[in-house]
Amino acid sequence: MEVVFKSIYKRYGQTTAVHDLNLTIQRGALHFLLGPSGCGKTTTLRMLAGLEQPSEGQLFFDGKDVTFQPAVERGIGMVFQNYALWPHMTVYKNIEYGLKLRKLSNQEIKRRIDEVMDITRLTQYAERLPGQLSGGQQQRVALARALAIRPNVLLLDEPLSNLDAKLRMEMRDNILRIHKQTGITTVYVTHDQREALSMGSKISVMHVGRLIQTDDPRTLYKSPRTPFIASFIGETNLLTGKVKEWSDSESRIETPIGTFHSTVHSEVFKVGDTVALSLRPEAVMIDWHKTGQGENFFQASVEHLTYLGESEQFQLKTSDGKGLKVNFYHAPDHDFKDGDSIGCYIAADDVLVLPAQPDMGPGT
Amino acid sequence: MQAQRVDATSVWQRRLSDVVGYGTVLATLAMLFFFLVMPVSVIIGRAFYNNGEFTLRYFPLLFSNELLMSSIGNSLLIGLTTTIITTIVSFPLALINTKLDFRGKAILTGLLLVPMVMPPFVGAIGILRFFARRGSVNLGLMEIGWIDEPIDWLGPENMFWAVVILEVLHLYPIMYLNLSAALANVDPSVEEMATTLGVPKWKQYRDIVWPLARPGYFAGAIIVFIWALTDLGTPLLVGYHETIPVQIFNMITDVNENPVGYALVFLVILLTVSFFLISKLALGGKKYEMMAKGHVTQAQKRISFLATVGVYVFAGGVAILALIPHLAVVVTAFSDRWFMTVLPEFYTFEHFHQVFNTELSMIGIKNSFIFAGLSTVLDIILGLLIAYVIVRKLVPFPGLLDGLVMIPLALPGIVLAFGYVVTYTNTFLDPLNNPVPLLVIAYAIRRLPYMVRSAAAGLQQMSPSLEEASTTFGASRFHTLRKITVPLVMANLIAGALLCFSYAMLDVSDSLILAMKERFYPLTKAIYVLFLEQGTGELVASALGIIGMIILAACIMGASALLGKKMGELFRS
Numbered sequence: 001m002e003v004v005f006k007s008i009y010k011r012y013g014q015t016t017a018v019h020d021l022n023l024t025i026q027r028g029a030l031h032f033l034l035g036p037s038g039c040g041k042t043t044t045l046r047m048l049a050g051l052e053q054p055s056e057g058q059l060f061f062d063g064k065d066v067t068f069q070p071a072v073e074r075g076i077g078m079v080f081q082n083y084a085l086w087p088h089m090t091v092y093k094n095i096e097y098g099l100k101l102r103k104l105s106n107q108e109i110k111r112r113i114d115e116v117m118d119i120t121r122l123t124q125y126a127e128r129l130p131g132q133l134s135g136g137q138q139q140r141v142a143l144a145r146a147l148a149i150r151p152n153v154l155l156l157d158e159p160l161s162n163l164d165a166k167l168r169m170e171m172r173d174n175i176l177r178i179h180k181q182t183g184i185t186t187v188y189v190t191h192d193q194r195e196a197l198s199m200g201s202k203i204s205v206m207h208v209g210r211l212i213q214t215d216d217p218r219t220l221y222k223s224p225r226t227p228f229i230a231s232f233i234g235e236t237n238l239l240t241g242k243v244k245e246w247s248d249s250e251s252r253i254e255t256p257i258g259t260f261h262s263t264v265h266s267e268v269f270k271v272g273d274t275v276a277l278s279l280r281p282e283a284v285m286i287d288w289h290k291t292g293q294g295e296n297f298f299q300a301s302v303e304h305l306t307y308l309g310e311s312e313q314f315q316l317k318t319s320d321g322k323g324l325k326v327n328f329y330h331a332p333d334h335d336f337k338d339g340d341s342i343g344c345y346i347a348a349d350d351v352l353v354l355p356a357q358p359d360m361g362p363g364t
Numbered sequence: 365m366q367a368q369r370v371d372a373t374s375v376w377q378r379r380l381s382d383v384v385g386y387g388t389v390l391a392t393l394a395m396l397f398f399f400l401v402m403p404v405s406v407i408i409g410r411a412f413y414n415n416g417e418f419t420l421r422y423f424p425l426l427f428s429n430e431l432l433m434s435s436i437g438n439s440l441l442i443g444l445t446t447t448i449i450t451t452i453v454s455f456p457l458a459l460i461n462t463k464l465d466f467r468g469k470a471i472l473t474g475l476l477l478v479p480m481v482m483p484p485f486v487g488a489i490g491i492l493r494f495f496a497r498r499g500s501v502n503l504g505l506m507e508i509g510w511i512d513e514p515i516d517w518l519g520p521e522n523m524f525w526a527v528v529i530l531e532v533l534h535l536y537p538i539m540y541l542n543l544s545a546a547l548a549n550v551d552p553s554v555e556e557m558a559t560t561l562g563v564p565k566w567k568q569y570r571d572i573v574w575p576l577a578r579p580g581y582f583a584g585a586i587i588v589f590i591w592a593l594t595d596l597g598t599p600l601l602v603g604y605h606e607t608i609p610v611q612i613f614n615m616i617t618d619v620n621e622n623p624v625g626y627a628l629v630f631l632v633i634l635l636t637v638s639f640f641l642i643s644k645l646a647l648g649g650k651k652y653e654m655m656a657k658g659h660v661t662q663a664q665k666r667i668s669f670l671a672t673v674g675v676y677v678f679a680g681g682v683a684i685l686a687l688i689p690h691l692a693v694v695v696t697a698f699s700d701r702w703f704m705t706v707l708p709e710f711y712t713f714e715h716f717h718q719v720f721n722t723e724l725s726m727i728g729i730k731n732s733f734i735f736a737g738l739s740t741v742l743d744i745i746l747g748l749l750i751a752y753v754i755v756r757k758l759v760p761f762p763g764l765l766d767g768l769v770m771i772p773l774a775l776p777g778i779v780l781a782f783g784y785v786v787t788y789t790n791t792f793l794d795p796l797n798n799p800v801p802l803l804v805i806a807y808a809i810r811r812l813p814y815m816v817r818s819a820a821a822g823l824q825q826m827s828p829s830l831e832e833a834s835t836t837f838g839a840s841r842f843h844t845l846r847k848i849t850v851p852l853v854m855a856n857l858i859a860g861a862l863l864c865f866s867y868a869m870l871d872v873s874d875s876l877i878l879a880m881k882e883r884f885y886p887l888t889k890a891i892y893v894l895f896l897e898q899g900t901g902e903l904v905a906s907a908l909g910i911i912g913m914i915i916l917a918a919c920i921m922g923a924s925a926l927l928g929k930k931m932g933e934l935f936r937s
Contacts, residue, residue, distance in 0.1 A: 051832050072838035084829035088851045097847070098837030149837060 001062050001152040001185045002027045003048065008057035010043050017043045019209040021057070025187060025202075030179050032196040033189045035206035036232070041189045044206070045155050048187060049076045061152065077151030077184075081158040083142040085130035091117075091141050092126040098149045112148050119178055120144040136167045140174070147182065154186040160195065172199055193233050197221070205229050225266045227354050230278040237284070237324045239277040240356060243269050251353060253277060256320040258298045260346070265353035276354045281327040283350035286314070287343035288334070296348060300324060302340045316342065385842045389753060392746050396768055399805050403783025404633065404775070410623065410786065411630035422627035432611060432628060438524065439608040440635075443593035446531040450539040450588050451581075453532065457679055458543035464665055466672040472679055479686035480537035482916075483870040483888065484530045485597025486909035489895060489902065490692025491530065492518065492602070500692075504706045523604040530602070531592040533686040538591075539584045546580020547573065586643035587773060590636050594776030597872035597888070601895065608632055609778050609873070616785055616877060629782050633775070640774035690913065697906035715900065715907040725908045727883060728890025729915075735800065735886055736868035739807035743864045744857060746808070747815025752845065754816070755823040756831075772810045777873035780806060784878060799878040803886070806878060807868040814867075818860030822853030866916050887912050 003025040010018040018040040025031045033041040046052040047059065050071030059067045066074055086094055095116060099109045117123045120140040130138055139159060146154055159175070160168045176199060179186055190196055196203045197217040204214040213225045224230040227238050241255035246269060253260045253275060260277060269275055287297060300316035303323070314326040314336075326344065336342060412418055426432055461473050494500045495517035502514040518526055559568070596609035604610070608628070615625035667675070697715055699708035719725045750769055754762045772780070784802050788794060795802050830852065834844040850857070875886040885893065891912070894905035 049832075049836055051835065071835050072840075076836050078833065078836045080829040080833060082827055082829055084827060084833040086830060086833075086848055086852075097834070097839075101838045101843070145833075146836075 002060075003153060003185065003187070004060040004063075005044075006058045006060065008044075008047065008054045008059065010040070010047060010052065011055045016209050018047070018054075021211050023204060023211055023214065025185065027062075028183050028185055029202055030176075030186045030188060030200060032200035032203040033187060033206060034193060034196040034200075034203050034232075035191065037191055038208075039191075039206040040209040041191075041206050042157060045157055045187060045189050048153065049078050049155055050074050075149070075152040076155060077146030077149055077153070078155040079139075079142045079146050079157065079159045081161060083130075083138050083162075085138055085141055085145075087130050090127050090129055091122060091133070091144075094130070094141055095145045095148045098145065102149065112150075116144040116148045119147065119181060120174075135163050136171060139163060139171060143175070143178065147178070147184070151184060154184045156186065156188045158190055159188070161190075161192070168195075175199070197233070205232065207232075223264070223266065224278070224352070224354070227276040227278060227357055230352065230354060235281050235325060235327075237279040237281065239279065239322075241275055241277055243271050243273045243275055243353075246271050250348070252295070253351075253353060257300075257318045259295050260351045261295045261348040262351035262353050263348045264351070267355060269353065269355075274356045276356045278352040278354055279324075279346055280350065281313075281325040282329070283346055284324070284326045285345045285347075286326065286328070286331075287345045288332070290343035292343060292345055296351070297343060297345050300342050300344055302336050302338055302342055304338060305336065314342075316344070385845075388745070388749055389759075392749055393765075395746070395805070396809075399784075399809055400768070400771060400775075400780075403780060403787045406787045407626055407629050407633070407779070407783050411626040414623070422624055425624050426627045426631065429624065431606065432624070435606045435608050435611045436631070438604075438606050439593050442524065442527055442531065442599075442607065443589045445528045446535060446592035447585050447589045449528065449532045450536045451585065453536045453682060454539040454543055457536075457540045457682065458547055460675055460679060461540070461544045462547040464667050464671075464675065466667050466675060468676075472676065472683075475683045476540060476679060477537045478683065478917075479533055479690075480535075482534065482687070482690050482913060483597070483872070483909070484534035484595065484689075485601050485872055485888070486693055486891065486906075486912065487533070487689025488530055488598050488601040489891075489906055489909060490689045490694075490696055491526065493696045493902075493906075494688075494692045495526070500706045507706065518602065523599075523602055526602050527599050527604050527607075528592075530598050530689060531595060533689065534598075535588045535591060536682070536686070539588050542580050542584025542587075543577070546577035546584075582643045586640055589639060589643075590774055590776065594632065594636070594778055595872070596778050596876065597892075600876075601892075609776070612778050612782060613873075613877065616782060625782075626786075629779055632779055636774050636776060636779075693906045693909050693913075696903060697910050699903065715903045716911075718900070718904045719907045719911060722894075722904065724882060724885065724890050724894065725904070725911075728885050728887040728908065729911065731879075731885060732869050732887035732912075733915075735803050735807060736865050738804045739811070739868045740861050740865040742804065742808040743811055743815040744861050747812055747860060747864075748819050748850070748853075748857060750812075751816045751819035751823055752849070755820050756828070766816075769816050770813050773813045775810075777806075777810055777871065778877070780810060781874045781877035784874075795878045796880055799880065799884050803874060803878050803884070806874040807871055808864075810871070810874070811864040811867050814863045815857075815860040818856045818863070819853055822856030823849070826852050862919060865919060869912065869916060 005021045005023045008018060008021040009016065021040075021044060033044060035041045043052060047054050050066075050069065050073075054067060057067070058065055061074065086097070089097065092113060095113050096109060099112060104112075114123070117126060120143055122137065122140055122144055125133060125137060125141075130141065133141065139162075142159070156175070160171050163171060172195065175188075188196075188200070197220075201216060202214060203217060203220055205212050205220065207226075207228050213220065213229055215223075220229065220233050224233060227236075230236045231238060239255045239257070239260075241253040241260070243251060244254045244259065245252040250261065250263050251265065251269070253262060255277065262277070298318065300318045302314065303317050304315040306313040306315070310329060312328045312331040314328065316324045316326060318324050324344075411422060412420070414421075457476060461469075492499075496502075497514045497516060499517075501517065502511070505511045506514065516522070563571070594609055596613055599605070599607045599610050600613065605614075612625065612629060612632070615622060615628070695707065696702075698711045698713070700710035700712035700714065702708035702710075750765065753759050754766050754769075759765055784806060785795060788802060789796065793802055826849070830848055831844050834848050835841075839847070869887060871886070872888050872892075875888045876892060879885050879889050882893075887908070891905045891908050894901045894908060897904075
């Protein structure tokens with residue numbers, strides 16, 4: 001089922017939880033809604049489920065307006081963050097509940113329960129109560145319960161946030177496998193960018209109620225549209241600067257620590273504009289012999305070194321007193337100590353010019 | 365996979381159950397209006413209007429009436445003294461309950477709650493017997509030789525204390541429960557934090573525990589105060605007539621000739637409501653959210669054998685003291701030809717025989733079961749619905765509804781009964797003809813707060829996503845209520861229902877005032893009427909009182925067996 005949000009707003013009194021949301025979720029996709037807590041992603045999911053009504057705008061399922069259709073008629077399967085398993089019903093009864101409401105024959109009900117319990121590998125736990133299951137098993141019951149009704153859209157609200165790291169990895173694979181097997185259009189809400197990057201083919205990033213960018217993981221990382229996304233998807237160093245020269249293919253930006261030559265940008269600016277520069281920690285290079293000078297070279301002092309085996313992190317302080325992070329993979333042996341002065345360089349195609357925004361996100 | 369749609373019939377079922385649901389909510393509101401708002405309004409109206417004209421002349425009459433003024437003074441003093449003494453008794457008990465762990469704790473703390481369901485006015489019968497001029501206490505003391513002349517324990521100057529002591533012994537469990545809950549609610553980690561900062565223990569209590577527990581304390585204190593202030597049964601039986609409830613009781617019969625009664629009842633409403641508000645707003649202070657995540661159990665200190673003995677002596681002593689009036693009733697009920705001895709020389713079952721052969725007592729037992737049972741059913745339905753509507757915020761002003769439902773806590777039973785009589789006399793609900801509907805409703809309305817609170821507590825603990833999950837599967841609100849919500853808050857409903865039933869069985873003020881014909885007498889009125897009878901009436905009343913207590917004890921034990929630990933543990937998610 002294709003889901004389309006058209007100019008959707010959700011207001012609670014004075015606060016706007018979702019602001020002018022326009023988004024298309026492709027049929028059969030595993031689509032991620034990613035953002036920090038309070039960004040409106042869960043509200044969006046709940047509007048999709050019919051648990052909340054939008055204040056404005058329209059919602060379409062396969063071209064049909066379902067904005068005011070109650071939850072029941074939408075054919076939604078939802079996995080809640082806390083699973084919302086009914087503690088007084090066994091695993092079997094939990095799954096059976098939604099099917100019974102659909103007035104299916106007993107045979108059909110049994111067939112479907114067996115089917116989903118097989119997919120989620122729960123068959124042996126049918127008669128257990130939720131309280132007798134581990135976190136991962138409870139998660140699977142929640143999934144099985146949602147799948148059993150063969151929903152038009154499957155909604156997952158932070159489904160892995162209550163699991164420990166190891167189980168989380170396992171369940172990621174499980175969810176990917178089940179999605180592949182069933183081909184159900186799935187919307188997956190998370191605040192964990194690693195989860196989204198590793199699983200998603202399409203990720204929509206939301207921030208303070210607005211949808212900022214929808215792209216595949218690679219594009220999000222390489223070409224974030226705002227400083228917020230740059231710092232939210234992976235790590236980055238953000239600098240504020242002014243455009244000195246601008247042409248379609250390249251630009252020069254003046255910052256407090258020097259002038260940067262750039263060949264990548266998220267939008268068109270003009271000379272004199274204030275912009276943000278995103279320098280990924282792994283893109284910054286150390287000028288070991290401090291020979292370089294001029295554009296894209298700058299000086300810093302070492303604040304702190306963290307040796308991690310395969311990589312080494314340099315926490316630096318630039319000449320304007322701001323912090324800057326550099327990650328080195330396969331760093332050569334060196335004898336830098338805290339307080340040493342160090343030279344840095346970044347290639348022009350790693351200097352990303354972004355609009356300066358008040359919400360520069362973490363890292364500023 | 366093929367998508368599945370819910371078929372059309374279930375859409376209709378959903379509509380229907382919505383209609384039923386909203387209809388019930390409307391009916392609930394109507395009931396609250398007709399049987400809570402209206403009677404009170406009628407009283408207030410009559411206190412200020414005479415033949416359609418606004419008047420204030422009843423109040424000078426009230427304030428110049430010495431008997432009524434001293435009654436008001438006495439009652440306020442009873443309320444205040446009772447509250448202070450219950451606090452002194454309950455505070456150590458609550459500390460023991462929340463902070464210490466020892467062998468047999470469950471039994472001891474359970475025993476402490478028993479007096480709450482024991483009717484104080486039945487206890488009064490026993491007390492009267494024990495402390496009479498020629499009663500056991502005087503005779504006993506004379507035998508030991510401590511006194512030569514019998515002391516007039518229940519003489520006019522001592523009646524005040526007799527009432528206060530009976531009230532304290534009946535009401536301390538309420539204070540104890542409230543304080544325990546308030547103390548248990550204080551996350552131990554905030555105290556531990558203070559300990560790590562080197563704050564001395566007593567300062568922790570003053571600066572941290574007390575501010576956090578204060579709203580809980582005043583919530584209990586105000587109920588103790590109002591109940592002691594407005595309890596009718598105890599002063600009536602002790603014979604302390606210079607109190608507000610007894611005066612109101614006496615005025616009901618001739619209220620049409622003497623409208624000062626309205627003014628007095630209005631004054632009582634004003635007093636209780638303002639005390640209630642003061643305690644809520646000024647004294648209780650702000651209610652603080654506990655920030656702690658998850659369940660933090662109080663670290664309970666395991667105490668030494670010697671300390672355990674101390675705890676038993678104190679807490680057990682309180683419990684036994686509280687049960688003495690009722691033990692006295694037991695002795696009285698079995699006594700045979702008991703004159704001038706400390707304890708009866710002969711015992712007999714004769715009075716119990718009489719109970720079962722007296723029509724009045726059998727009527728009382730039967731009626732009370734029916735009335736209390738019906739009112740409990742009504743409470744469960746209303747309480748669950750109201751709690752649901754309030755907790756899930758399904759009405760525009762949930763706080764207002766909550767406030768409305770809680771009014772009966774501050775509204776004395778005697779006021780409500782009085783309001784029913786004046787509002788519904790000469791209507792089809794006239795209590796003179798058939799008081800059953802009004803009695804059942806009065807019982808239900810007055811205990812509704814417990815049911816609502818109890819159900820609301822359960823609903824609040826339950827994550828709304830459990831219901832939402834059901835909604836996403838296409839269940840209607842009432843299907844969800846039935847299949848998901850009710851089973852999950854069942855323990856709370858049963859607990860609330862039991863409290864409602866027990867209190868309805870014990871109800872004095874509504875029963876004495878509204879039941880005017882013998883065939884409608886509930887248990888309590890039957891006991892009262894028997895008590896007033898000459899001859900063996902007092903003894904038969906005691907026997908009937910014991911039967912009442914046995915029924916109550918059985919209800920409570922049955923329920924705790926029914927609930928057990930199983931239910932509590934099963935429904936923890």
